[in-house]
Amino acid sequence: MILAQLTDSHLKAGGRPAYGRVDTAAALRRAVAAVNASGADAVIFSGDLTDRGDAAEFEALAEILADLRAPVFAVPGNHDRRDTLRAAFLASGFHDPRAPFCAGVAEGFPLRLIGLDSSVPGAPHGEIGAAQLAWLEARLAERPDAPTLAFVHHPPMRTGIRHMDVQNLHDGDALLALLARHPQVLHLACGHVHRAVAATLGGVAVSIAPAPAHAVDLDLDPAAPPAFRLEPPMLRLFRFADGVLLSHLACVDPAPGPFPFFDGEGRLID
Ligand SMILES: [Fe+2]
Ligand SMILES: [Fe+2]
Structure with missing residues (x-):
């Protein structure tokens, strides 16, 4: 199974650039083309799909997706609105209609996919909350033998980029402790930081996917101001085969090639 992760497209409506500079619609279109070219069987989108979370942005999003x-x-x-997102993705049947938070489970793939809602209305940081943790515990107890990938917007770790770390997942330790009790969870995939980051936390493999548009500046000076760069856009591709889950970081824009290593006679090109 190939699973693509998109995150943090921050889509604006009407062709408006984000932060006066980023063409988020063009970036998302290119990312969609890259996902299609990858042959992905499913796609997870780990938050900040839109920039302001209103209906016009979700309409623009639906057109591209x-x-x-x-x-x-x-x-x-944190840039989306829970209810608007839920309405926009109603047809996917993903979100649990009984839950006040916007979480869901996708069955029918070799990898079970569980998405969590870490958004806190009006705040930039993330929280799962006791009610959603109980929901997650119940979902994981349903199928303890099903290899599972969980995904959420805010990461549970501090990356060293201070202005992002203060708005990470504030109850991340509780989430990690819960996931560690369910070893069928092979990975926790996150977004929010607009950079590729990986860690193992309390025995749980965690990663943050890069964004298709702007990247948060990689400046590990605690006094660094919040800033972004227009780095080459990337996306994460998970591959699950023979019981092993791993991920590749893939360039969104096609690079020159592919070029052969061997000539027509099977000799290594010198
Ligand atoms: Fe973001
Ligand atoms: Fe975010």
Whole structure:
């Protein structure tokens, strides 16, 4: 199974650039083309799909995501609005309609996918909350033998980028402790930081996917101001085969090539 992760597209409506500079619609279109080219069987979208979370942005989002060949399962970030996102993705059947938070489970793939809602209305940081942790515990207890990937917008770790670390997942330790009790959870995939980061926390493999548009500046000076760069856009591709889950970081824009290593006679090109 190939699973693509999109995150933090911060889509604006009407072609407006984000922060006066970033063409988020063009970036998301290119990312969708890259996901289609990857042959992904499913796509997870780990929040900040839109920049302001209003209906116009979600309409623009639906128009671009309509080109995706694989089903997409989304959870909100701090820039989205939970109810607007839930309405926009109603047809996916992903979100648990009984839950006040916007979380869901996708079955029917070799990897079970569980998306969590870490958004806190009006705040930039993330929280799962006791009610959603209880919901997650119940979902994991349903199928203890099913290899599972969990995904959420805010990461439970501090990355060293201070202005992002103060708005990480504030109850991340509780989430990690819960996941560690369910060893069928092979990975926790996050967004929010707009950079590729990986860690093992309390025995749980955690990663943050890079964004298709702007990257948060990699400046580990605690006094660094919040800033972004227009780095080459990337996305994360998970591969699950023979019981092993791993991830590749893939360039969104096609690079020159592919070029052969061997000539027509099977000799290594010197
Ligand atoms: Fe973001
Ligand atoms: Fe975010």
